Amino acid sequence: xxxxxxxxxxxxxxxxxxxxxxxxxxxxxxxxxxxxxxxxxxxxxxxxxxxxxxxxxxxxxxxxxxxxxxxxxxxxxxxxxxxxxxxxxxxxxxxxxxxxxxxxxxxxxxxxxxxxxxxxxxxxxxxxxxxxxxxxxxxxxxxxxxxxxxxxxxxxxxxxxxxxxxxxxxxxxxxxxxxxxxxxxxxxxxxxxxxxxxxxxxxxxxxxxxxxxxxxxxxxxxxxxxxxxxxxxxxxxxxxxxxxxxxxxxxxxxxxxxxxxxxxxxxxxxxxxxxxxxxxxxxxxxxxxxxxxxxxxxxxxxxxxxxxxxxxxxxxxxxxxxxxxxxxxxxxxxxxxxxxxxxxxxxxxxxxxxxxxxxxxxxxxxxxxxxxxxxxxxxxxxxxxxxxxxxxxxxxxxxxxxxxxxxxxxxxxxxxxx
Numbered sequence: 001x002x003x004x005x006x007x008x009x010x011x012x013x014x015x016x017x018x019x020x021x022x023x024x025x026x027x028x029x030x031x032x033x034x035x036x037x038x039x040x041x042x043x044x045x046x047x048x049x050x051x052x053x054x055x056x057x058x059x060x061x062x063x064x065x066x067x068x069x070x071x072x073x074x075x076x077x078x079x080x081x082x083x084x085x086x087x088x089x090x091x092x093x094x095x096x097x098x099x100x101x102x103x104x105x106x107x108x109x110x111x112x113x114x115x116x117x118x119x120x121x122x123x124x125x126x127x128x129x130x131x132x133x134x135x136x137x138x139x140x141x142x143x144x145x146x147x148x149x150x151x152x153x154x155x156x157x158x159x160x161x162x163x164x165x166x167x168x169x170x171x172x173x174x175x176x177x178x179x180x181x182x183x184x185x186x187x188x189x190x191x192x193x194x195x196x197x198x199x200x201x202x203x204x205x206x207x208x209x210x211x212x213x214x215x216x217x218x219x220x221x222x223x224x225x226x227x228x229x230x231x232x233x234x235x236x237x238x239x240x241x242x243x244x245x246x247x248x249x250x251x252x253x254x255x256x257x258x259x260x261x262x263x264x265x266x267x268x269x270x271x272x273x274x275x276x277x278x279x280x281x282x283x284x285x286x287x288x289x290x291x292x293x294x295x296x297x298x299x300x301x302x303x304x305x306x307x308x309x310x311x312x313x314x315x316x317x318x319x320x321x322x323x324x325x326x327x328x329x330x331x332x333x334x335x336x337x338x339x340x341x342x343x344x345x346x347x348x349x350x351x352x353x354x355x356x357x358x359x360x361x362x363x364x365x366x367x368x369x370x371x372x373x374x375x376x377x378x379x380x381x382x383x384x385x386x387x388x389x390x391x392x393x394x395x396x397x398x399x400x401x402x403x404x405x406x407x408x409x410x411x412x413x414x415x416x417x418x
Contacts, residue, residue, distance in 0.1 A: 002098065002112035002123045004087065006036040007053055010046035011265065011290065013198070013229070013320035014139060018113055020201050020392035021399055023054055028400040033058040033105045035098050035122070037090055041066045048292035052203075060101055063093025083156040084117035094122040095129075102130050108407050109169075111399075113137040117160055124163050133406040136168040137196070140317055141178050165189050169406040172196045172399075175341040177316030196399055198320040199392040200327040208297035223259045223374055225333065226303035228296055229321045231266040236309035236319075238272070240360045241335060242279040244367040249281060253371065256283050261307075264299060265290040300328040304374050308334045308342065311357050315340030322346065323390045331379035333370045335363060349386035353379070 005014035112123030143157035355362035373379035
């Protein structure tokens with residue numbers, strides 16, 4: 001398993017995907033070894049998940065640097081050091097380390113996971129040099145309209161996509177929309193594309209429920225709407241929601257005595273803080289620091305409602321937290337386009353309180369309705385069948401099938417890796 005995101009990295013849901021696969025694969029006849037980066041490249045580390053790395057599993061942490069922090073002078077560095085991304089130097093440490101692991105571990109297959117593009121570049125060279133089958137996992141689309149904004153980076157992403165489809169036996173995506181996008185982009189290879197969605201860790205929620213039982217609701221009578229995770233100014237901007245909150249306050253529907261909107265580990269806190277101040281709701285918006293994973297899940301369990309944000313530009317993506325929201329079994333306010341995969345997932349789970357993130361009037365209407373439902377206890381909870389089907393253990397069974405297929409399928413090359 002080639003994964004940039006692995007404990008002790010903090011602040012990324014990608015850590016959960018690789019960690020939980022590594023945990024559950026042995027139940028299905030697969031033993032994992034992990035090739036990752038030296039922790040120096042992580043902007044934030046936390047030891048809370050290190051104890052969950054399976055005992056005895058090989059974890060090789062190869063040399064890597066972050067060009068923006070380790071190779072810059074006066075915050076500037078050559079562009080070629082950051083194409084396809086800032087961690088290109090990992091290639092220098094990871095390929096030799098990976099080849100040593102292959103000689104020592106004698107694996108049957110290589111698996112790698114994007115959105116750190118160098119991860120797939122490492123796996124490409126390991127697969128090419130060793131001849132091993134390779135499964136390439138995409139948690140987000142790589143090169144698509146308007147992203148990356150830098151044309152040279154976009155071109156490097158497009159070249160890497162061609163390499164991936166020239167070498168990988170199987171290519172997996174976390175959403176149906178992304179899978180369709182790439183099946184259309186590489187139609188001759190569509191049969192190698194499949195979907196393995198994200199999910200939640202039941203074991204982590206068991207621990208979270210223990211924490212929840214010992215805490216209790218800290219402010220009875222105060223409605224809490226919680227967004228847990230990063231708020232991106234371009235793709236998860238709450239500007240229309242803040243306008244709706246300001247309108248509800250002006251109408252006397254909410255105030256500091258009975259409502260708060262919490263953002264846990266938003267990362268772009270200055271952006272959220274300024275936006276709240278501009279709309280006169282700074283005292284209703286609470287920006288909270290990151291928590292250890294189990295504590296963050298416990299907070300979801302305690303919230304009156306959970307908030308999901310996704311822009312129209314990300315219709316082929318689903319925030320990983322959406323699956324944790326389902327397992328939390330709380331009402332969810334979804335601000336995402338009705339034709340996107342995020343809204344589809346929540347509707348399939350019976351959660352219909354939804355509006356497009358950029359549609360001001362619709363956001364205002366659904367926010368008002370959601371408040372009423374929370375206060376009257378009439379807000380829908382996710383369907384139990386949807387909750388059970390979204391566990392990481394269930395997703396790992398899907399991965400095991402893909403790994404079996406990759407090992408059984410002869411190598412094919414249909415695209416030139418220019």
